[in-house]
Structure formats: C-alpha cells, structure tokens
Amino acid sequence: MKRSITRLLMAPSVILLLAWMIIPLSMTIYFSTIQFSSYNPDQNGFVGWQNFEFFITDPAFIPAVSNTLILLLSVLFITVVFGVMLSALIDKPFFGQGIVRVLLISPFFIMPTVNALIWKNMMMNPVYGIFAWISQSLGLEPIDWLSSYPLMSIIIMVSWQWLPFAILVFVTALQSQDTEQKEAAQMDGATGWHIFRYLTIPHLARPIAVVVMIETIFLLAVFAEILVSTGGGPGYDSTNLTYLIYNQALLQFDVAAASAGGLLAVVLANIVAFFLIRAVGKNLTV
Amino acid sequence: MSYLAITDLQKHYDNYHALRGINLSIIEGEFVVFVGPSGCGKSTLLRTIAGLESSTGGSIELDGRDITELASSKRDLAMVFQSYALYPHMTVADNLSFALRLAKVSDAEIQEKVRSVSASLQLDALLDRKPKELSGGQRQRVAIGRAIVRQPKVFLFDEPLSNLDAALRVQMRLELARLHKKLGTTMIYVTHDQVEAMTLADRVVILNAGQIEQVGTPLELYRKPNSRFVAEFIGTPKMNLIPADKITHKEDELVFDMFGHTIHFPAKRIKGTQPDSVIVGIRPEHLTLVPEGGDLTGRIELVEHLGSEAYAHIQLQNDQTIIVKAGARLELKDGQEVHIHVDVNEIILFNDNDQVVSVIPEEA
Amino acid sequence: MTLNQQRKLKTFITGLFAWTIALVLFFPIFWMFVTSFKTELQAISIPPTLIFEPTLDNYSEVQERSDYIHHAFNSIVTAFGSTILALIIAVPAAFSMAFAPGKRTKDVLLWMLSTKMLPAVGVLVPIYILCRDYGLLDSKTALVIIFTLMNLPIVVWMLFSYFKDLPKEILEAARMDGATPWDEVVKVVLPLSMGAISSTALLSIVLCWNESFWSLTLTASDAAPLTAMIASYSSPEGLFWAKLSAASTLACAPIVVFGWFCQKQLVQGLTFGAVK
Numbered sequence: 001m002k003r004s005i006t007r008l009l010m011a012p013s014v015i016l017l018l019a020w021m022i023i024p025l026s027m028t029i030y031f032s033t034i035q036f037s038s039y040n041p042d043q044n045g046f047v048g049w050q051n052f053e054f055f056i057t058d059p060a061f062i063p064a065v066s067n068t069l070i071l072l073l074s075v076l077f078i079t080v081v082f083g084v085m086l087s088a089l090i091d092k093p094f095f096g097q098g099i100v101r102v103l104l105i106s107p108f109f110i111m112p113t114v115n116a117l118i119w120k121n122m123m124m125n126p127v128y129g130i131f132a133w134i135s136q137s138l139g140l141e142p143i144d145w146l147s148s149y150p151l152m153s154i155i156i157m158v159s160w161q162w163l164p165f166a167i168l169v170f171v172t173a174l175q176s177q178d179t180e181q182k183e184a185a186q187m188d189g190a191t192g193w194h195i196f197r198y199l200t201i202p203h204l205a206r207p208i209a210v211v212v213m214i215e216t217i218f219l220l221a222v223f224a225e226i227l228v229s230t231g232g233g234p235g236y237d238s239t240n241l242t243y244l245i246y247n248q249a250l251l252q253f254d255v256a257a258a259s260a261g262g263l264l265a266v267v268l269a270n271i272v273a274f275f276l277i278r279a280v281g282k283n284l285t286v
Numbered sequence: 287m288s289y290l291a292i293t294d295l296q297k298h299y300d301n302y303h304a305l306r307g308i309n310l311s312i313i314e315g316e317f318v319v320f321v322g323p324s325g326c327g328k329s330t331l332l333r334t335i336a337g338l339e340s341s342t343g344g345s346i347e348l349d350g351r352d353i354t355e356l357a358s359s360k361r362d363l364a365m366v367f368q369s370y371a372l373y374p375h376m377t378v379a380d381n382l383s384f385a386l387r388l389a390k391v392s393d394a395e396i397q398e399k400v401r402s403v404s405a406s407l408q409l410d411a412l413l414d415r416k417p418k419e420l421s422g423g424q425r426q427r428v429a430i431g432r433a434i435v436r437q438p439k440v441f442l443f444d445e446p447l448s449n450l451d452a453a454l455r456v457q458m459r460l461e462l463a464r465l466h467k468k469l470g471t472t473m474i475y476v477t478h479d480q481v482e483a484m485t486l487a488d489r490v491v492i493l494n495a496g497q498i499e500q501v502g503t504p505l506e507l508y509r510k511p512n513s514r515f516v517a518e519f520i521g522t523p524k525m526n527l528i529p530a531d532k533i534t535h536k537e538d539e540l541v542f543d544m545f546g547h548t549i550h551f552p553a554k555r556i557k558g559t560q561p562d563s564v565i566v567g568i569r570p571e572h573l574t575l576v577p578e579g580g581d582l583t584g585r586i587e588l589v590e591h592l593g594s595e596a597y598a599h600i601q602l603q604n605d606q607t608i609i610v611k612a613g614a615r616l617e618l619k620d621g622q623e624v625h626i627h628v629d630v631n632e633i634i635l636f637n638d639n640d641q642v643v644s645v646i647p648e649e650a
Numbered sequence: 651m652t653l654n655q656q657r658k659l660k661t662f663i664t665g666l667f668a669w670t671i672a673l674v675l676f677f678p679i680f681w682m683f684v685t686s687f688k689t690e691l692q693a694i695s696i697p698p699t700l701i702f703e704p705t706l707d708n709y710s711e712v713q714e715r716s717d718y719i720h721h722a723f724n725s726i727v728t729a730f731g732s733t734i735l736a737l738i739i740a741v742p743a744a745f746s747m748a749f750a751p752g753k754r755t756k757d758v759l760l761w762m763l764s765t766k767m768l769p770a771v772g773v774l775v776p777i778y779i780l781c782r783d784y785g786l787l788d789s790k791t792a793l794v795i796i797f798t799l800m801n802l803p804i805v806v807w808m809l810f811s812y813f814k815d816l817p818k819e820i821l822e823a824a825r826m827d828g829a830t831p832w833d834e835v836v837k838v839v840l841p842l843s844m845g846a847i848s849s850t851a852l853l854s855i856v857l858c859w860n861e862s863f864w865s866l867t868l869t870a871s872d873a874a875p876l877t878a879m880i881a882s883y884s885s886p887e888g889l890f891w892a893k894l895s896a897a898s899t900l901a902c903a904p905i906v907v908f909g910w911f912c913q914k915q916l917v918q919g920l921t922f923g924a925v926k
Contacts, residue, residue, distance in 0.1 A: 005746070005750075005831070006746040006750045006752070009742035009743060009745060009746035010742070010743045010746050010747065010758070012739045012742070012743070013739050013740060013742075013743035013762070013802060013806055014743070014758065014762075016739065016799060016802065017762055017765050017799065017802060017803065020765065020799040021765045021768060023776070024772075024773035024776040024777055024780070025768070025772070025773060025776075027773075027775075027776035027779070027780075028772060028773055028775060028776050031775055031776070086668075086671065089664060089667060089668050089671075090668050092661070092664060093661075094661050094662075094664050094665030094668060095665050096665070096669065097665075097668075099672075100668050100669055100672040101913070102910055102913060103672040103673065103675065103676040104671075104672050104675060104676075105909070105913065106676055106679055106906060106909070106910070107675065107676075107678075107679065108856070108909070109856060109860070109902065109905045109906040109908075109909040110679065110860070110902050110906070111859065111860035111862060111876070111877050111880065111901060111902060111905075112860060112862045112877070113862050113866075113877050113878075113880040113881045114682075114880050114898040114901055114902055117880065117883065117894060117898060118678045118679075118681070118682050118895075118898065119678065121891055121894065122678070122681055122682065122685060122891060122895075123678060123681075127696075128694040128695075128696060128891075130677075130681065130698065132696075133696050133697055133698060136696075137697075160675070160678070163675070164675075168916065213763070214804070216767075217766050217767055220767075220769055221769050221770050221771065221863060223770075223771070223862065223863045223866075224862030224863065224866060224877070224881070227866065227881070228881055241769070241771065242769060242770075242771040242863075245771045245772075245774065246771060246774065246867065249774055249775050249778070255775050255779075258774070258775050259775050259776075261771075262769075262771055262772035262773065262774060262775060263772060265769045265771050265772045266768060266769060266772040268769075269767050269768060269769045269772070270767070272767075273764055273767040276767075336822075336826065338822050338825070338826075357825075358822075358825045358826050359825060359826060359827065359828035359829070360828075363826065364826060365822075365823070365826050367819045367822070367823060368819070369817060369819050371817065371819035371820045371822065371823035372820075372823075373820060373823075373824070373838060373842075374820075374842060375841040375842055384824070384827050384837075385826075385827035385828055388827060388828045388829055388833060389828055432823075432827075436827075
C-alpha cells in the first residue's frame with residue numbers, strides 16, 4: 001500500500017482524536033487561569049495561578065487525590081488477583097461450567113448507577129439490607145457500610161463490576177495456554193501449584209498488562225457509583241477527583257476552579273499513564 | 287531462448303542486503319527449484335519475481351515483457367503458498383474461481399474451468415466444502431488448483447509441501463511432477479529440502495547469502511559441485527570431508543597423507559596450480575568396507591540400518607568421524623575395527639577457500 | 651482411592667467451589683430481579699421474603715412515572731449509533747496500521763490509547779459549555795459524538811490487534827489473484843473479520859449503554875438514556891426498593907441478556923492482542 005493511502009485511511013481517527021484532545025483541553029487551560037462565573041460574565045479576567053491555589057487548598061483536595069489512588073490500586077489488586085484465581089478455577093471442565101461462566105461475568109453488564117443502587121439499598125442498608133440481616137442472624141451488630149466504611153463500600157461495588165472483565169480476558173488467555181507444556185510439567189513432577197505459579201502466571205503476563213491498562217482508564221474516572229451511593233461523603237471520605245470537580249463545576253458553578261481541578265486530574269492521569277504505558281507498552285504486541 | 291530473464295536483481299532492506307545481484311535465465315516449460323539454507327534469499331527471490339516484494343535494482347523480464355515494476359496480478363504468474371493461504375470464508379469452488387471472478391470472466395467459462403480443474407485434481411466431491419473441513423493434502427490440492435485455473439505463464443511454489451507429513455509429502459511430490467509433465471508450464475519451486483530439489487527439478491539453483499552459488503541439473507550439482515557449500519548441501523548423508531596433510535608433489539600425481547595412509551591423486555585432475563593443502567571430499571557410497579588393507583582404518587561407532595542399505599558411522603584417528611555406505615546384511619558390531627577402501631576416482635578436492643580444485647576423471 | 655476417583659473428587663470440589671463463588675457474585679443481580687416482583691412492604695421485610703405472590707405492579711408504575719420506553723430508546727440510539735460511527739472511522743485506520751505499519755505506528759496507537767487516559771472530568775467544563783453554546787445540551791447528538799470519540803481508541807486497538815494476526819499470505823494470495831486494495835478489504839479482510847468486528851461492536855455497545863459520566867452530566871430528560879433514568883431513583887425520598895428494582899431490571903435486562911448471548915463472541919474478542 002502506498003504511504004499516502006495509509007495516511008488517508010488513518011486521518012479520520014487521528015484528526016478526530018486530536019481535536020477531541022486539544023480543543024477542550026486548551027479551553028480548560030484558558031478557563032483555569034481566568035476569573036469565571038456563569039452569573040457575572042463581565043468580571044472575567046486573568047488571574048494566573050489563583051484558581052489552582054484555590055482548588056489545591058480546598059480541604060477536599062488531598063483526600064480526593066488519595067481516595068482516587070486508593071480506589072485505583074485496591075480495585076486493580078482485587079480484580080487481578082481474584083480474576084486470575086477464578087479464571088484458573090473455571091478453566092478445567094466441571095458440571096455447569098458454562099452457566100458458572102455466565103453468572104461470573106454478568107456484573108460487567110450492569111450499569112454503574114444500578115450497581116450502586118443495588119449495593120447501597122438492598123445489600124448495604126443498615127436496617128433492611130442483606131448484609132445487615134446476615135450480621136443479625138449471626139448475632140452481630142449490623143454495620144452501616146456507607147457511613148462507616150464509605151470508601152471501602154465504593155471499592156466493593158467497583159470491584160464487583162470489574163472483576164468479570166478481568167475474568168473474561170483471563171479466561172480467553174487461558175484457552176490459548178499450551179496443554180502439552182502443562183503435561184510436560186506434570187511428567188516432570190510439577191504440582192498444580194507449580195503449574196499455576198511457573199506456567200499459568202507467566203502466560204498471563206500480557207493479559208494482566210492489558211487488564212491493568214484498560215481498568216486504569218476507567219477506574220480513574222469512577223463517578224456514578226459515588227454520585228448515586230455516598231455522594232462523596234460522609235465529609236470527603238469517598239470523594240475522588242472526578243467527583244470533586246463535578247461538584248465544583250455543576251453543583252457550585254465554580255467553572256474556573258473546576259477547570260483548574262480538571263487540569264490537575266489530567267496531570268495525575270498522565271503521571272499514572274506514564275508509568276503504566278512504560279510498564280505495559282512493551283507487553284503489548286504492537 | 288530465455289523465457290524468464292532475471293538480470294542483476296537486488297533487494298535491500300533497511301540494513302540487510304537480501305539479494306546481491308541475481309542473474310538467472312529460465313527456459314519455457316522448465317521446472318526450476320531454488321534451494322538453500324534458511325535466510326539464503328530463496329523465498330525473497332521468489333516473492334520478488336511474484337511482485338510481493340519490490341526489487342531495489344535490476345530487472346525481471348517474462349516472455350519478452352519487462353515486469354519489474356508491474357503489480358503482482360498483472361504478471362501472469364500464480365503462486366502456491368506454504369500455508370496454502372486458502373480463503374477460509376469461501377468454499378472450495380469459490381476459492382478456485384476467485385481470480386476469475388475478479389477478472390470478470392463469464393459464469394459459463396468459470397464453471398467449465400472450475401469443473402475441469404477440480405476433476406483433474408480429484409476435488410469434485412469437495413467443491414462445496416470450506417477449507418477447514420479439508421485434510422492437509424486436500425487443501426494443498428485446492429491451492430494448486432487455484433493456481434491452475436488462471437492458466438499462468440509461470441507457477442510459483444513457496445515450500446508447498448513443508449506442512450504435510452512425510453508420506454503425503456512423497457505422494458504430493460509425485461503429483462507435482464506429473465502435473466508438470468501434463469501442463470508443460472514453467473514452474474519455479476522454493477524448498478529447503480534438497481531431496482525435493484533433486485527429484486523434481488530440471489535445474490536446481492543453489493542460493494547462499496543472497497547470491498547464486500551454482501546452477502545446474504541435479505546430477506551436475508551432485509557430481510560436479512563448484513564449492514564445498516554445494517558439495518555439502520547436496521546429498522544425504524552429507525559428503526565426508528577429511529583434511530589431508532603432508533602433501534608431496536610428484537610429476538604425474540599428488541600424494542597426500544591421511545591418518546598414516548597415503549592416497550595417490552592423478553595430477554591431470556588438478557585444476558590450475560597444485561595446492562599446498564587440501565580437504566578431501568568423498569561421498570559415503572564411494573567408500574567401501576574391506577576385510578583387510580584398505581586406505582583407512584577406524585572403529586564403528588554406530589550403524590544406521592535402512593533395510594536396503596546401512597550407514598556406518600566410523601571413528602578414525604584424531605576423533606574424525608566419517609560415514610560409509612555398507613551392504614544391508616553386513617554384520618557390523620559397535621566398536622569393531624574396520625578397513626575402508628577409498629574410490630580415488632570419486633574424490634573431490636577443496637582448497638582453503640572452500641573452492642573445488644579437482645575435476646572428475648572423464649573431464650581430465 | 652484410585653487415580654480416577656481422585657480426579658473425579660478433584661473435579662467435584664473445583665465445581666462446588668466455582669459454583670459457590672459464582673452464586674455469591676451473581677446474588678445481587680438475582681436479588682434485584684426477585685425484589686422487582688415484590689410489594690414495597692415485602693421488599694424491605696427482615697428476614698427477607700423468599701416465598702411471595704409475584705406482582706407486575708412495579709413495572710407498570712416505572713413506565714408511568716419515568717417513561718421507560720423513551721429512555722430505552724435513547725440508550726439504544728446512542729449506543730448503537732456511536733458504535734457504528736466508531737467502527738466506520740476505526741476500521742480503515744486499524745487496517746492501514748496492521749497491513750502497512752510504519753515506524754511510528756506503535757507510537758500512534760499508544761497515543762490514541764493515551765487520549766483515553768485523559769480523564770473526562772478534565773474536559774467536563776469546556777464540553778459542557780460547547781454543548782450549551784451549540785444547543786446540544788440534553789441532545790442525543792452530543793452523546794453519540796462523545797461516545798464515539800470516547801470508544802474510538804479501544805475500537806481501533808481491538809481491530810488492529812485482530813487484523814495484525816490475519817495471515818499475510820491470504821492477502822498476498824488475493825493480490826496475486828488480481829484483487830485491488832478495495833477488493834482485499836471488502837472481499838477478504840472484512841468477511842474474515844466479522845467475528846472480531848462483532849465482538850468489538852459488542853464491547854463498545856456495552857460501554858456506551860452503561861456510560862454514566864457524560865450521560866448524567868449532559869442530559870436532563872429529553873435525551874436521557876437509562877443510566878440517567880436510574881440515577882433519578884437514587885433520591886432519598888423514601889425506600890421504594892421494589893420500584894427501584896423493577897426500573898433497574900428494565901434498564902439492565904436488555905444489555906445483560908445481549909451479553910449472555912454473545913458471551914462466547916466477547917470472550918474470543920477480548921484478547922487485545924494479548925494472546926498469541
């Protein structure tokens with residue numbers, strides 16, 4: 001194929017993504033350096049770093065950043081570890097394997113808002129929820145999950161949603177694992193654990209990289225679960241950056257501060273992306 | 287009369303010189319086999335002829351027409367790929383007729399051609415199947431059929447038998463030979479298997495490191511190699527190579543020492559000046575085990591019985607091992623000491639640069 | 651125990667274990683479904699009611715209160731519209747990257763993925779303002795455009811990693827057979843890639859259907875898809891779990907059933923080039 005045709009075929013994707021990246025981002029940068037109020041358009045003017053200062057000194061900022069990272073790392077850890085174990089578990093045939101697989105991946109198709117509502121009400125409600133009922137049946141004091149452990153509650157919801165995704169990818173990968181290799185290892189006297197540790201895990205290195213990469217993209221942007229269940233609270237205990245900025249922009253109408261915050265989120269995402277792409281990039285077959 | 291003429295063909299990749307000036311002329315109807323070790327450029331040469339790779343210098347001419355810069359489909363060539371490259375989503379019939387349909391040939395003509403090709407390749411019963419429902423040999427025949435329907439000027443084969451099992455490979459080799467007899471079309475065939483090259487080819491082209499090492503009929507290459515590379519590449523088991531020392535030059539002969547025995551080599555069979563050191567090349571079938579005397583002695587290390595014959599691996603002094611073809615019924619024991627007679631007429635001498643310095647007796 | 655019995659026991663234990671975990675993880679969905687057929691009183695009874703007379707009242711009330719059909723239609727239009735659009739844009743790009751890779755192909759691909767790293771919230775304000783200025787707030791057009799751009803990198807990536815693994819010899823055979831580049835794509839590549847394209851489409855549809863940042867921030871009622879409709883049930887104005895469950899079931903059922911049916915397809919497609 002001629003180089004010019006190649007360029008032509010790629011042009012729509014590249015141009016659209018470039019526009020999608022540059023136009024809003026430059027607007028965000030512009031907004032973040034001016035005084036901006038939807039109510040008083042006359043008062044707009046350059047204010048330099050003031051908005052950033054305002055956003056960073058907001059008492060919610062530090063908790064939001066740390067909550068974002070805790071949420072990201074916990075969910076990644078839970079989904080990758082349990083995803084690998086569960087997909088290895090259901091890799092060998094057993095009765096009802098197909099149904100088990102369907103049941104396991106179903107949560108992936110549940111929308112985040114519904115996810116949050118089910119868990120908030122029917123699972124975690126301190127009076128009428130299933131968890132409360134279980135605690136009571138065991139003679140324990142029911143826990144008010146959303147107020148006592150808000151961030152952990154969010155982590156549970158989000159992990160429940162993304163674990164199936166990890167399982168999906170790992171199950172696919174395991175199907176391509178060489179059975180002769182496993183049999184050779186068995187003849188060499190390897191136990192099930194040895195095979196898992198020295199053959200399966202290395203075989204899953206690339207799929208794991210892919211799962212980490214894709215999940216990170218979505219986990220940095222967790223929003224609906226927080227909006228619907230805890231509303232970021234109590235206090236800022238379950239506020240992440242996304243929610244904080246949403247709060248500033250659309251609830252408090254502070255566009256300038258929200259823009260500054262948005263830029264900080266971009267910076268944070270870039271830091272994460274930098275390490276991630278370096279770590280994962282070489283594992284991708286490009 | 288040259289039908290396909292390749293002149294000074296070059297192929298450079300970024301920092302790799304794959305073809306270093308190939309000159310070759312092929313006669314119409316000839317079966318030519320490109321052979322050589324992996325990485326020698328044989329596939330690149332074939333793919334450049336096919337137009338799947340572009341050349342970076344030189345020219346290719348087919349039937350009086352320069353095709354160097356022509357698109358693959360316009361070159362009047364058909365190719366059979368190593369992986370068969372059948373279209374998995376099409377039936378056998380559709381696979382066979384794809385090129386004709388692209389060329390907007392009339393339906394009646396397509397049907398007729400597909401029918402006759404499938405009949406000749408015994409594919410009639412399989413026309414409605416998809417490639418994944420076929421066996422390896424059947425897929426291979428479809429791939430060949432797909433090439434035949436187009437009635438090309440030249441058939442190109444890229445290691446077409448390497449994915450088949452041994453028995454099928456022998457059978458398909460025969461079918462290809464018959465096909466060539468029947469069609470009489472020019473065929474170019476790439477393989478790394480020298481047995482295929484020897485059995486199929488009218489002429490064999492041996493490639494090494496992007497250059498043609500030697501061109502000739504299978505027998506020529508076997509008896510009169512130009513270099514150690516060719517001598518070692520052609521023939522199974524390999525030619526034995528034994529370094530000789532203490533060369534004495536006499537008027538009409540060259541006397542050299544091999545592990546305490548002397549070999550007398552007629553001087554008239556030496557090309558050019560007499561060399562100071564040589565490597566002696568001798569094929570296993572030109573060595574004979576004899577009860578006593580002989581030119582060499584050694585100890586049997588291992589015997590490979592093939593039924594009709596046996597190959598004895600014999601350890602000489604100095605840890606050099608040679609292979610001797612022996613009668614099948616000879617009772618040979620491991621560790622047994624044996625005497626070997628060398629047929630001096632069949633010896634080939636190589637100099638330090640691995641070039642052949644001797645000629646065969648009838649040419650001397 | 652014989653070796654055979656040992657193996658059977660092992661399979662049994664594996665199965666039991668897998669079933670237990672699967673049922674636990676599926677329980678919230680099951681419970682949502684069951685609750686949707688209860689009365690409000692039964693829904694919050696402790697201990698949980700398991701035997702009851704199912705009622706469909708909740709479903710009719712959901713349709714009355716929030717016009718389910720309207721929101722479902724919005725979801726379908728945005729999910730399918732943006733998926734088709736993304737495929738149309740991505741197929742040529744992925745094709746050219748896979749079959750005519752240049753020195754910078756890898757960089758372009760990683761750059762595309764990195765745009766996906768850009769948190770939506772970073773551009774929330776300008777997108778909101780742009781939509782407001784062009785009258786696109788609460789419009790399906792805006793959602794379709796945004797969803798398309800949002801999923802484009804993943805769609806390109808999935809297609810690319812599939813195209814790349816297509817045997818090159820088949821394309822060469824087609825070229826020898828006289829196929830033009832257009833023929834190659836239409837008659838060979840596309841028919842061979844239907845599996846990959848449909849699983850890519852599948853993932854894109856699921857992601858769009860469940861997208862809940864832009865659909866919650868940019869729509870109010872006219873263009874609100876099901877995600878937004880459900881969010882309106884989160885208001886703490888009393889515990890209407892049965893109705894909430896009915897609404898949730900309605901919102902998720904189409905995509906969950908869709909997902910179940912296409913599960914095999916999805917499993918094969920989700921390799922992202924990670925599997926050789």
